[in-house]
Every structure is written in C-alpha cells, then in structure tokens.
Amino acid sequence: MNPSQGFAEQLRQSCITDWNACVQHRFVQEIFDGSLDDAVLRKYLVQDYQFINRFVALLGAAIASADVFAPRVVLSQFAGMVTSDENTYFLRSFDMLGVPEEQRLTPELTAPTKAFQQLMHEAAQSLNYANCMAVLAVAEGIYLDWADQPAKKHLPMPERFEHAEWIVLHANDFFRGFVGWLRGELDRIGPTLDETQKAEATHYFQRAVKLERQFFDHVYE
Numbered sequence: 001m002n003p004s005q006g007f008a009e010q011l012r013q014s015c016i017t018d019w020n021a022c023v024q025h026r027f028v029q030e031i032f033d034g035s036l037d038d039a040v041l042r043k044y045l046v047q048d049y050q051f052i053n054r055f056v057a058l059l060g061a062a063i064a065s066a067d068v069f070a071p072r073v074v075l076s077q078f079a080g081m082v083t084s085d086e087n088t089y090f091l092r093s094f095d096m097l098g099v100p101e102e103q104r105l106t107p108e109l110t111a112p113t114k115a116f117q118q119l120m121h122e123a124a125q126s127l128n129y130a131n132c133m134a135v136l137a138v139a140e141g142i143y144l145d146w147a148d149q150p151a152k153k154h155l156p157m158p159e160r161f162e163h164a165e166w167i168v169l170h171a172n173d174f175f176r177g178f179v180g181w182l183r184g185e186l187d188r189i190g191p192t193l194d195e196t197q198k199a200e201a202t203h204y205f206q207r208a209v210k211l212e213r214q215f216f217d218h219v220y221e
C-alpha cells in the first residue's frame with residue numbers, strides 16, 4: 001500500500017479490479033441506456049431491498065460506535081434519506097413491476113445477498129467504527145462511482161423512473177457529499193488504528209468489494 005495516499009484510497013486501490021468491474025458492469029450500462037430487462041431489474045430490486053434492510057441496521061451500528069457527535073449527525077441524515085426517498089423508490093418500482101407483498105418482505109435470499117447480510121451483520125456486531133465505515137464506504141463509494149461517472153454525464157436520462165431514479169439517487173449533491181465525507185472519515189480514523197485493527201477493517205472492505213461484484217453478476221445468472 002502506498003502511504004502517501006489516504007486510507008480510503010489505499011483500500012480502494014487494494015481491490016481496484018473488482019471495484020472497476022462494478023463501475024463498468026453490464027447492469028450499469030443497461031440501466032443508463034434503458035435496455036435493462038425487467039426480469040433482471042426485478043431480481044435486483046427484490047434482493048437489494050433485503051440488502052437495504054441490513055444496511056440500515058449497519059448505519060445504526062456506525063452511529064452507535066462513532067467516537068464523537070458530528071459523524072452521528074451525518075450518518076443519521078443519510079439514514080433518513082435511505083428510509084424515505086430510497087425506500088419509496090423501491091415501493092413504487094415494486095408497484096410498477098407487480099412485485100407481490102411476500103417478494104417485498106420475505107423473498108428467498110440468493111447466495112450473494114445472504115453473504116452481504118452476513119458481512120454487514122458481523123461489522124455491526126463488532127461495534128467497531130472502522131469496520132462499519134469500511135463496509136459503508138464500499139457500498140456507497142461504488143454506487144457513487146458507477147452512477148456519477150464522467151463518461152455518462154452528458155447522456156440523456158433513461159425514460160422510465162425505475163431506471164432514471166436509481167441513477168439519480170446515487171448521482172446528486174447530497175450523495176456526493178456523503179461519499180466524500182465517508183472517504184474523509186476513513187482517512188481520519190485510518191492513522192489512529194493499530195495494525196490489527198487496520199487489517200480487520202481492510203478485510204471488511206475487501207470482502208465487501210468482492211460481494212458488490214458478485215451481487216451485480218448474479219442478477220444475470
């Protein structure tokens with residue numbers, strides 16, 4: 001690892017192949033050009049709603065384990081967005097795609113969804129701020145990087161809200177600010193960690209990046 005980079009960028013560089021595979025994924029190409037198959041989108045959203053469930057619990061653990069008040073405020077405001085605008089996006093998309101109640105609440109979980117839930121559960125249970133922030137920085141950092149990429153900036157938005165809104169939820173000033181803040185927090189806490197804690201947070205980060213890639217891949221299987 002290159003110590004002249006901050007902790008956040010060192011972590012990202014340590015899994016750059018999988019990170020970039022997510023940013024350039026077929027799912028991303030197809031959501032931007034509106035060609036995403038409804039069956040693929042439906043599988044993705046049904047599984048992702050179960051991801052979000054644990055993700056909000058992980059935000060709670062990060063709020064609980066933060067060292068000072070300021071990060072609790074930022075994380076709480078982000079939790080507010082996920083449980084309002086983002087939650088209603090899922091519900092409106094489920095309505096549009098005709099997803100029944102049982103698929104919204106208790107679908108059969110796929111292997112990547114289960115593994116991601118397990119990872120977030122472990123990070124939350126550790127009640128260790130660095131571990132929680134490592135997983136959050138992956139989940140939100142990859143989503144910012146695919147949704148907000150310069151190459152896509154001048155494309156017209158896809159027509160359907162199920163496509164367009166999923167992009168805009170991850171490419172707006174609030175989200176940019178939040179992800180920049182997450183990266184800054186990792187840079188702030190990285191140098192305070194001993195080698196054991198640093199290795200643990202790194203492991204969480206790397207597992208999360210692998211799972212992000214598997215999650216995108218598996219909606220096409």
Ligand SMILES: Cc1ncc(CO)c(N)n1
Pocket residue numbers: 048051139140143212215
């Ligand atoms: C799998 C996955 N990773 C990250 C995000 C962004 O919150 C999401 N919605 N789903």
